[in-house]
Amino acid sequence: MEYIIDIQGIKKSYKKRKSKEIIQAVKGVSFQVKRGEVVGLLGPNGAGKTTTIKMMCGLLLPNEGTIKINGIDIGKQRLKALRHISTVLEGNRNLYWRLTVRENLEYFSGNRGLSKKAVSAQIDELLERLNLTHKANEMVNSLSRGMQQKVSIAVALLSNTEIIFLDEPTLGLDIETSYEVRKLLKDIAKEYNKTILLSSHDMPVVQEICERVIIINEGRIVSDERVSDLLELFDTKAYSFTVNSVLSDKNLKEIQNHFMAELELNDGMQSVITVTITHSEDFYKVINLFEEMNIEIDKVDRSIIDFEQVFLKIVKGEMKREIAATV
Known part of the structure; x- marks a missing residue:
């Protein structure tokens, strides 16, 4: 059986x-x-x-x-x-x-x-x-x-x-x-x-x-x-950008018009935004977008996703959008 x-x-x-x-x-x-x-x-x-x-x-x-x-x-x-x-x-x-x-x-x-x-x-x-x-x-x-x-x-x-x-x-x-x-x-x-x-x-x-x-x-x-499979789906496409300025609502909205993005920190000196991309070449599009907005990037880190984050994304309904983006 x-x-x-x-x-x-x-x-x-x-x-x-x-x-x-x-x-x-x-x-x-x-x-x-x-x-x-x-x-x-x-x-x-x-x-x-x-x-x-x-x-x-x-x-x-x-x-x-x-x-x-x-x-x-x-x-x-x-x-x-x-x-x-x-x-x-x-x-x-x-x-x-x-x-x-x-x-x-x-x-x-x-x-x-x-x-x-x-x-x-x-x-x-x-x-x-x-x-x-x-x-x-x-x-x-x-x-x-x-x-x-x-x-x-x-x-x-x-x-x-x-x-x-x-x-x-x-x-x-x-x-x-x-x-x-x-x-x-x-x-x-x-x-x-x-x-x-x-x-x-x-x-x-x-x-x-x-x-x-x-x-x-x-x-x-x-x-x-x-x-x-779930860890691989999320882990390979998330990057955390630290920028040397306060990210305005207008800037954030512009980024979110192109990519799935979440503002993690906006402390008056620097901002940290996590961007999820679909294809490897999209990484350079993010860089260009920051340049067009005259936002200086201090550092870039791969965002390490653990299963707790994956679980929360699925429960919030973000899973379908992630999968659709890879098709």
């Missing part, structure tokens, strides 16, 4: 509380995920992403459309479909705090029908792999947030499902622990050959781990592209 996740035309509406108004949270979302892919499912608050996730996890039923997990329609055979998914939820809702690390692993594997004896060796292997052996007999509520997150990931791996869904896996972690968890997730994707669906507002995590991103906004998919 080519696609382990196959979602077609799902829609979900809610009736607003204390009102007859109908809110369309999801307006016809469709996407597919191949086995072994690592995919980010992203969207700003209120975009319909959380509702989509809840439908994928069987917590909500769509008004229209189908969700198939490993070929099984979740609307018709919910429990059978969910046997193929493990979920690491945002926060600390994945563990029992009054159990030790080992007891948590034994308990949740038991929920999947696995005996303590059957998983004993695998638990030892995971504890060592995640550097948790020395914490095996400690209560989960005494662990740091990062340690708890690693235990949650161990629970998901122990279930041995084909799909792991990760909801905000680095939320609330300090920089060092976040880096450790990111490295762990990269290793999991590579070594365990899992299909991973990641939801996060931590864009460095998305950029580092995901091969592809699906971005939802206003209830619809606005982008479904490889991360490397």
